[in-house]
Amino acid sequence: MYRHFFVPVGGTDAAIEAVGHALEFARSIGARVTFFDACSEASAENRAAERFAKAEAAARAQGVPCASASRAPAHGANLALEVVVALARAHGCDLLCAPTDAPWLIRRQHAGDAFASCGMPVLMCAAPRHRVADLVIAKLLGQHRAIGAQLHDLLGEIHAAVSRGEPSGIAMEPLVAALREVQSLRDRPGRDACVFSRLRERTSAFDAELDELEHQHRHEAGLFGALLDSARAAAKGELPLACFEQQLQTCAQFIWEHMGREEGVILPAARRYLSDADWQEIGAALAVGAPSTNLEHTIGELRSSRA
Incomplete structure (x- = not known):
């Protein structure tokens, strides 16, 4: 069973709801999470501190151990799936949680093929639509x-x-x-x-x-x-x-x-x-x-x- 989730945080509705989805699953199986700021916004408008504060507070409330990982400048604004997976591995994670609007997935023509070849299990965190x-x-x-x-x-x-x-x-x-x-x-x-x-x-x-x-x-x-x-x-x-x-x-x-x-x-x-x-x-x-x-x-x- 998975023990350590890599959970990107972002400012869209899908990204925000994905955090809650991932935390519920992590709590149910006793896993921990590492949050990562995956937003591609300009540095002048970077709100990573707010996103991390919100995600970490939710994790504490859910009783899920958590940490946050800052993005290195070398990663740039537009992350590729392979880069996200490499970062997840570097933090010892064994499951990548992804919101449905993740830009590093949207840019892939065939997301299913990308998941199969990326070398890490991927959980799509999608809330039921209503x-x-x-x-x-x-x-x-x-x-x-x-x-x-x-x-x-x-x-x-x-x-x-x-x-x-x-x-x-x-x-x-x-x-x-x-x-x-x-x-x-x-x-x-x-x-x-x-x-x-x-x-x-x-x-x-x-x-x-x-x-x-x-x-x-x-x-x-x-x-x-x-x-x-x-x-x-x-x-x-x-x-x-x-x-x-x-x-x-x-x-x-x-x-x-x-x-x-x-x-x-x-x-x-x-x-x-x-x-x-x-x-x-x-x-x-x-x-x-x-x-x-x-x-x-x-x-x-x-x-x-x-x-």
Whole structure:
């Protein structure tokens, strides 16, 4: 039986759901995992730290031993299947887990032949398709991505201000408003509560995890309160920007890990336990299929105002 999975992490819906699929299987057979950042995005927009934080948090919640492997610069942006397999072997892995949209598979004309010749077993991590469930989960993951993007924007702006030695008051004025907006976006009035509550109705197997997520959400509110106090202090020049940057990084890390547990534990469980009627009701409550969420609209306005 397989003992060590090599699990690429990425930012697409398929890649995010593949992590949860791989972790469930690893937990069921007592295997461990090594995560690898397989995204091909430009280095300036690299969000590997966020992806690793989310995947590792999900693994810890599932009780699966894990490690993360950074990509060497020599590997470049466009990985080939042979390179991924070589990296898996180098980390002592005996099973490669692949999302259905992995670019190093899509580029192969005949994926089945590639699997047969690559020299390592490959598990395709594909969630069962359900139209409404897919739409609901896509909407929730889209909100997670939007929140992550906003946090990265804030971190980037603060880091740039610190690097320039910019006076605190000048750097903080627009960021205090942006931080308040992020806090409001995280308040989630019904954003994923309907999935959580419906899962509680269908099984008690995840009550402990749901309780922990609710506890974390309350703790997150406290982190935001302290962060806003520090932002006001930094705006008055009473707190060095470098200290505020560290505090913001800590808050972002906490949010990433929280979202990772939702993505890697709760959403796979919801796919398994919720019925078609459940998904139909949740879809109606979330108005899936709407052209744009309030969250995406707000973030777009924030970015435009800071351009």
